[in-house]
Amino acid sequence: MVIDKNLIGLWFFGIDDGSDWMGSLSRREDGRLVLDYRFRYGRAEDSPWLFKDKKNWYTMLLNEKTSLERALEISRSLAKLLSTAAKYKHRLPQGITAENETLVLKEIADLVLNDTGEGAPTVDEILVHDGDLDRFCKEVGAMPWAHVKVVEAPAVHIVKAGQSFCHLPGAPKDWPKEHKWVAPQDARFATCEICLLVHADRQATRRREEAAHN
Numbered sequence: 001m002v003i004d005k006n007l008i009g010l011w012f013f014g015i016d017d018g019s020d021w022m023g024s025l026s027r028r029e030d031g032r033l034v035l036d037y038r039f040r041y042g043r044a045e046d047s048p049w050l051f052k053d054k055k056n057w058y059t060m061l062l063n064e065k066t067s068l069e070r071a072l073e074i075s076r077s078l079a080k081l082l083s084t085a086a087k088y089k090h091r092l093p094q095g096i097t098a099e100n101e102t103l104v105l106k107e108i109a110d111l112v113l114n115d116t117g118e119g120a121p122t123v124d125e126i127l128v129h130d131g132d133l134d135r136f137c138k139e140v141g142a143m144p145w146a147h148v149k150v151v152e153a154p155a156v157h158i159v160k161a162g163q164s165f166c167h168l169p170g171a172p173k174d175w176p177k178e179h180k181w182v183a184p185q186d187a188r189f190a191t192c193e194i195c196l197l198v199h200a201d202r203q204a205t206r207r208r209e210e211a212a213h214n
Contacts, residue, residue: 001036002026003137004188008033009072009127011079014145015086016121018042025075029188033071035060035078076125083120157181158195166194 001010001024008027014020023037038057060078062071124143128136140146157164159181162171172181182189187199 002189003133005131005133006188007128007133007136008068009075009125010140011037011075011123011125012143012145013079013083013086013121013123020145021079021082021086023075023079025071032064033062033066033068035062035071035075037078076123079123079125080120083123084115087115087120154178154180154191156189156191158184158187158190158192158199160184164192164195165198166192 001007001022004026006026006028008025010025011023012020019039019041021037021039023035025033025035027033036057036059038055041054060074062074066074124145126136126139126143155178157166157168157172157179159165159172160183164172164181168175168179172179175181184199187196190196190199
């Protein structure tokens with residue numbers, strides 16, 4: 001999940017077998033709201049950085065007319081529904097695994113839909129307030145389930161036809177490992193200030209040209 005200016009909120013609940021669920025709501029560059037969520041299984045408790053876990057990811061692209069208020073309702077309802085489903089895993093001899101989660105959720109759908117949610121795992125909600133990502137990250141880092149490691153962020157450049165917009169020498173394959181790159185259509189993930197300025201200037205020029213032709 002990408003923590004950037006487009007992020008709106010995050011939801012999390014843990015399950016007593018060590019697995020967990022996380023979802024995030026964000027707004028795409030075109031304005032559409034999207035809910036991304038994942039199930040995680042088998043994390044090594046002694047070292048979460050070994051990445052021995054298994055994750056299944058899903059994306060829900062909301063209708064373009066969906067308001068932010070409605071999108072938050074949907075996100076909260078989904079988190080509550082799935083946390084309630086976790087109550088019934090003990091009724092399944094095989095348990096809930098990365099391989100059978102979709103089938104299992106269908107099997108217990110009726111039980112879940114008629115459940116009040118009492119006794120389900122607690123869902124934590126963390127929202128981005130007024131675009132304050134520093135506050136958001138601090139709130140996430142304070143959660144008992146969060147594993148935080150501070151590392152120096154790589155410089156992410158915008159590249160087209162093998163050349164970065166900031167004219168970093170050489171091709172991307174020749175750059176030091178701390179330098180990454182994205183294509184222009186993914187410029188929202190770039191961090192190189194020069195690349196971003198050049199990209200913004202090119203977009204402005206293109207808009208002026210299109211306006212002149214119209």
